[in-house]
Amino acid sequence: MGAAREIPQLHGGTMEFGRTPEEIEESRRALLVMLFASAGSMILVVFGFLSLSEGRHGLALVLLLNAVLCLSLFLYNRLTRAHAREVSYFFAAQAFVLALYLILGGGVDGSGVFFAFPVTVIMVMAGFTSVRLAVFFCALLVGTAAVGLYGPFPAVYDYESVQKSRLLVGLSALCLMAILAEWMRVRSYMAITSTHDQLSVDARHDPLTGLLNRRGLEEAIGSMGEEAFPAALALLDLDHFKQVNDRYGHDVGDQVIRAVADHLRRHLKGRDLVCRWGGEEFLIVLTDTQCATAREVVEAIRENLSRTPQKLGGSEHHLSFSGGLTRFNDPSHLDSALHEADQQLYRAKQQGRNRVLWRTEPG
Numbered sequence: 095m096g097a098a099r100e101i102p103q104l105h106g107g108t109m110e111f112g113r114t115p116e117e118i119e120e121s122r123r124a125l126l127v128m129l130f131a132s133a134g135s136m137i138l139v140v141f142g143f144l145s146l147s148e149g150r151h152g153l154a155l156v157l158l159l160n161a162v163l164c165l166s167l168f169l170y171n172r173l174t175r176a177h178a179r180e181v182s183y184f185f186a187a188q189a190f191v192l193a194l195y196l197i198l199g200g201g202v203d204g205s206g207v208f209f210a211f212p213v214t215v216i217m218v219m220a221g222f223t224s225v226r227l228a229v230f231f232c233a234l235l236v237g238t239a240a241v242g243l244y245g246p247f248p249a250v251y252d253y254e255s256v257q258k259s260r261l262l263v264g265l266s267a268l269c270l271m272a273i274l275a276e277w278m279r280v281r282s283y284m285a286i287t288s289t290h291d292q293l294s295v296d297a298r299h300d301p302l303t304g305l306l307n308r309r310g311l312e313e314a315i316g317s318m319g320e321e322a323f324p325a326a327l328a329l330l331d332l333d334h335f336k337q338v339n340d341r342y343g344h345d346v347g348d349q350v351i352r353a354v355a356d357h358l359r360r361h362l363k364g365r366d367l368v369c370r371w372g373g374e375e376f377l378i379v380l381t382d383t384q385c386a387t388a389r390e391v392v393e394a395i396r397e398n399l400s401r402t403p404q405k406l407g408g409s410e411h412h413l414s415f416s417g418g419l420t421r422f423n424d425p426s427h428l429d430s431a432l433h434e435a436d437q438q439l440y441r442a443k444q445q446g447r448n449r450v451l452w453r454t455e456p457g
Contacts, residue, residue, distance in 0.1 A: 119283065120178050120179065121178070123178040123179055123181075123182040123220070124171055124178035124181075124182075126182060126185075126219060126220055127167055127168070127171055127178065127181050127182055127185050127220065128168060128171055128172070130164075130185065130216055130220065131164040131165065131167045131168035131171075131185065132164075132165075132168050134160075134161070134164045134216075135161045135162075135164035135165040135168065136161075138157045138158065138160050138161035138164065139157075139158065139161045141157050142154045142157035142158035142161060143158075145157060145202070146158075148202075150202065152199075153199065153201065153202070156192075156195060156199075160188065160192050163188055164185075164188075167181055167184065167185055167188075182220045182221065183220075183221055185216075185220045185221075186216075186217045186218075186220040186221025186231075187221070189213050189214070189216045189217035189220065189221075190217050190221075190231065190235060192210075192213050193210040193213040193214045193217060193235065194210075194235060194238060194239060194242075196209050196210035196213065197210045197239045197242075197243075197261070197265070198239065198242040198243070198247075198249075198250045198251065199249070199250075199251060200250075200251025200252075200253070201251075204251055204253060204257075206251070207261055210265075211264070211265070211268055214232075214235065214265065214268060214269060214272070215268065215272045217231070217235075218232065218269065218272040218273060218276055219272070219276060222273070222276040222277075222280070225273060225277050228272075228273045228276065228277075229273060232266075232269035232270075232272075232273060235265070235269070236262060236265055236266050236269065239261075239262065239265065240262055243258045243261070243262070244258065297309060297310075298310030298313065300369075300370040302348060302351055302352060302355075302370070303351060303352055303355035303370050304355070305355050305358075305359075305368055305369055305370045305376075306367060306368065306369040306370070307369065307370060308369065308371065308372070310369065311367060311369040311371075311377065311379075312428070314367050315367070315379065315425050315428055316425050318381065318425060321382065322365070322381040322382055323381075323382070323422070323423055323424060324382070324383070324384060324421060324422065324423050325379055325380060325381045325382065325383060325421075325422040325423075326379070326380045326383050326384070326385050326387075326388030326389075326419060326420070326421060326422060327377065327378075327379050327380075327419070327420055327421075327422040327428075327431045327432070327435050328377070328378050328379075328380070328388065328392050328417050328418065328419045328420075328435060328450070329371065329375065329376075329377050329417065329418045329432065329435040329436055329438075329439045330375065330376045330377070330378070330392075330415045330416070330417045330439075331374060331375050331376075331415060331416050331417070331439055331443070332350070332351075332354060332374040332375075332413065332414075332415050333413075333414045333415060333416055333443075333447040333448055334447075335347065335350070335373075335374040338350055338406065338411075342406050346406050349406075350404065350406070350413065351370070351374065353404055353413075354376065354399065354413065354415070355368075355370065355376070357395070357398070357399050357402070358376060358378065358395065361391075361394070361395045361398065362378060362380075362391075362395075363380075363381075365381050365382075366378060366379060366380050366381055367379040367381075376415075377432075377435075378392070379422065380392075384421075385419060385420070385421050385452055388419060389419055389450060389452055392417055392419060392450050393450055396414065396415060396417065396448070396449075396450060399413055399414065399415065400412055400413065400414045400448060414447065414448040415448070416439060416442040416443045416447045416448060416449060416450070417438075417439060417442060417449070417450035417451070418434075418435040418436060418437065418438030418439030418440070418441070418442060418450070418451060418452070419435060419438060419450055419451065419452035419453075420434040420435045420438060420452060420453050421453075434453055437453075438451045438452055438453055439451075
């Protein structure tokens with residue numbers, strides 16, 4: 095398991111969940127433990143003392159011990175704010191043992207089975223991670239109960255024969271319904287997660303090229319660590335792109351944009367960032383790179399593009415871009431770096447296009 099996440103907290107009767115689907119699932123598990131453990135501990139204490147007053151010391155001991163375990167799990171979640179998944183598994187295991195005890199021990203005059211049913215549902219809800227695993231533990235519960243009920247064990251409550259069969263059928267049906275309900279919940283959750291992930295990708299990437307868009311680039315830069323700096327930022331603009339659109343149409347213009355995007359992707363390292371800044375403009379961030387080295391890289395990209403013919407309208411044409419390059423030392427300096435790169439890009443276009451300039455060059 096990865097780093098522990100904080101469990102949700104109750105504030106003024108409302109529940110605070112995480113933002114990502116994984117955090118929401120972690121929060122759900124923590125909430126289940128908090129609710130079931132707090133309510134379960136109170137119920138078990140009441141029935142434990144009632145059993146004690148009636149002289150049923152063995153039953154009272156089991157119920158009170160489970161109450162202490164429930165309360166311990168509740169307090170652990172509240173104090174540590176972590177490990178909700180592991181705690182939910184432990185809680186499910188506790189429910190498994192308690193349900194089995196109530197079925198085989200009979201509780202008070204055979205009424206224990208009625209309390210075992212909701213405990214079994216809690217076991218499935220708290221421990222469900224897959225249908226296969228849930229079926230295994232439910233089958234283990236029903237199988238162990240069947241062996242105990244029909245086996246020669248003197249400590250097992252003496253149910254009538256018809257009660258035993260009905261008990262097992264009812265328990266099996268309950269397990270099946272609980273598993274189906276949790277399976278449907280998980281399937282719905284997976285669909286929501288998939289939709290969330292796709293929306294997250296769509297919100298951060300340009301639909302035409304698959305490159306980062308402005309939002310995606312800004313978020314990526316904001317998450318960069320100190321090891322990524324100093325960095326270099328280059329703002330690129332395709333030369334004479336309007337003429338391509340006017341002469342060949344926007345479909346061909348889109349092909350040009352995609353071709354340039356693929357060209358940039360092929361010539362940059364995996365840790366570098368490339369973004370479609372808008373229209374025919376692209377922006378790249380070369381991490382852990384000085385401006386002199388960055389200029390060599392961007393110049394190599396430019397020269398390679400200008401030498402590589404592109405098929406437009408049935409004939410081959412050579413593309414080029416102008417670029418402005420600047421130093422980039424910190425995510426908070428993004429706006430100033432963009433302004434500087436834009437100035438250098440303007441100079442490059444003024445000096446004839448198809449070139450990359452940076453701020454240390456004389457005007």
